[in-house]
Amino acid sequence: MLYALLDTGLVEAQGMEAEALRLVEGGVDCLQLRAKELSPRELYHLACGVHSAIQGRGVPLILNDRVDVALAAGLEGAHVGSEDLPPDLARKVLGPSAILGVTAHDGEEAARVGEAADYIGFGAVHPTQTRPESRVCGVAALTRVAAGTSLPVIAIGGIGPQNVEGLRDSHIAGVAVGSAIAPAVGGDGALASLRRILDTWVD
Numbered sequence: 001m002l003y004a005l006l007d008t009g010l011v012e013a014q015g016m017e018a019e020a021l022r023l024v025e026g027g028v029d030c031l032q033l034r035a036k037e038l039s040p041r042e043l044y045h046l047a048c049g050v051h052s053a054i055q056g057r058g059v060p061l062i063l064n065d066r067v068d069v070a071l072a073a074g075l076e077g078a079h080v081g082s083e084d085l086p087p088d089l090a091r092k093v094l095g096p097s098a099i100l101g102v103t104a105h106d107g108e109e110a111a112r113v114g115e116a117a118d119y120i121g122f123g124a125v126h127p128t129q130t131r132p133e134s135r136v137c138g139v140a141a142l143t144r145v146a147a148g149t150s151l152p153v154i155a156i157g158g159i160g161p162q163n164v165e166g167l168r169d170s171h172i173a174g175v176a177v178g179s180a181i182a183p184a185v186g187g188d189g190a191l192a193s194l195r196r197i198l199d200t201w202v203d
Contacts, residue, residue: 001174004028017053047073091116124157146171161193
């Protein structure tokens with residue numbers, strides 16, 4: 001799975017709809033919208049606009065942190081971290097059919113995720129420009145966590161065409177990528193390279 005991060009730290013809010021379309025047309029399987037600096041009202045309108053832009057394309061839109069806004073905007077799901085709603089409460093808010101992702105940084109956090117989640121986002125696997133303060137977990141920890149859980153694991157943090165092949169044997173379900181495929185960095189070339197590489201992986 002190629003999971004793309006739509007982050008207002010990489011693309012300005014007014015360009016998000018066009019950026020979402022570019023990523024969907026480039027072959028991503030899922031989008032996560034991140035906009036931590038926006039008010040709930042601003043985030044709601046942004047989420048609705050992006051969701052409308054990719055409607056009917058078969059790519060779910062997941063909202064980072066704000067379970068309430070994801071529900072209000074009619075998105076396919078939400079992703080929560082350690083400072084957000086606990087997974088079981090997030091599931092109650094979203095309902096049984098929504099997609100719920102939960103962040104984990106080590107094996108103990110992954111073990112606490114529980115059955116309410118649909119997948120674990122694990123990282124940062126490598127140092128990341130998007131969140132330079134993130135703790136780097138490494139490939140070995142990623143591999144142990146992915147092998148030890150029944151939930152799909154999405155690797156996140158510093159992943160791009162130059163290092164994604166090193167995750168092939170880590171038992172993950174996919175990779176989350178932000179800055180590597182941003183227009184100002186790798187753009188369409190990096191996106192196409194990632195798609196080609198991931199398509200060679202065998203479950």
